[in-house]
Amino acid sequence: MPSRDDISTDDLRLLLALARTGKLVAAAAIVGIDHTTVRRRLRRLESSLGVTLIEHGSDGWVLTELGRVVVERSNRLEDVVHDVRAAVQGVEGTVRGTVRIAAPDGFGASLACSAIAEVVREHPGITVELVTSTRPLSPRAAGYDLSVSIGEPRQGWLASELLTRYELGLYTSHDYLRRHGPLRSTADLANHRLVFYVDSHLAVAELDLARSFAGMGVGFASTSVHAQLAATRDGAGIGLLPSFLAEPEPELRRVLPAEVRFVLAYSLSLRRDSPAPDAVELIRTALHRHVAGHQRELLPLA
Structure with a gap:
């Protein structure tokens, strides 16, 4: 059995990639190796730590409670990598990172796209992946930094707030x-x-x-x-x-x-352990600003 002191930072970065995507194949594509290697190395990480970090859910792989703690602590690895690259490229201080967003198709393809486009125009170091679906997001779902859902805010691992009615x-x-x-x-x-x-x-x-x-x-x-x-x-x-x-x-x-x-609500949920918190906050602010400017279309009879 591996020593608990023998923890690979590369394996931690694989865990971060899986937490971001929720899929072994997608995580493997991010790091440039095959998905069987990702699964084998994550098992090695679990063995090194002596705990279960991930488990299979209905929508892909999800983090256990301890897995979320490990991911939250490991986010600093991503910060170090970004800081090193920024220093070499002479762009220190810029906001960087990949943000994955889930949203209903109507909101995602219209209001969300305009807000996201505004952010990526001004911050070329940010990459956004938008997944549209009307299905509710599981409270334990991995893979999304931001989620727009239909319904009132709900508290949990995803910190939720009212976006608009x-x-x-x-x-x-x-x-x-x-x-x-x-x-x-x-x-x-x-x-x-x-x-x-x-x-x-x-x-x-x-x-x-x-x-x-x-x-x-x-x-x-x-x-x-x-x-x-x-x-x-x-x-x-x-x-x-x-x-x-x-x-x-x-x-x-x-x-x-x-x-x-009928008056419904859109709620905005943020993953507490997102590896790109500054980029997430920029998009959150842009979404709130954008819906505030479209209240006449959102609530024409108000």
Whole structure:
């Protein structure tokens, strides 16, 4: 059995790569070795320390409680490497690092992208990886430094805070209304078809809103809100859409705004042991600044 004093700093950097990505293959790509070697060397690290650092979860590899402690202490290795490179390149003091972000596809592909682009323009030493999904992030998930999720803030390993509130309303195309006639009350909705999420794939409880329109059949369902937006624009039915996506569309019109308005929250969660805390803070600040400047689109009826 290896001595507990025989701890390889290279093995610690492999643990940092796995904590960042949550996947052996992705971690191997970062460090330039094959994934079987990564797993073997992480087993060696666990043996050297005499503890279990990682375990397999539903979304990939996750850190154990002790694994998180080791990663938090090991982040200093990344700082040393960045400082050495910066000194050699003559760019000391610049913010550097890779930040991985998870966000719902609607928010991620619109508001988040604009905020992220602002940061990477001003800080070329920062690399951002954006993963879009409407699935809720596991409280023990590894691999993300920042996560935007639908719902109120929740505390845990990811420090969570309210990012913004936003509303959903009913929208349809001008052509659809010309063909089907005006909607004067919610009773009229029974004669129309809804465009919304695929019910069996809906993992976010806050979006379980279709039951509010029990009299409507579903005309088009998709796991992508951008597909819902396109289908509504093309006349597939009446879409229940985020206002910040639907309002800028000239071909869409909001219907029954006084009767149908849902207000949800976007929460922002930060990983406490992120290897790039300065870069994370820049992106966090940019996200807050960006949503503050788009409140009219996020909450048009407020």
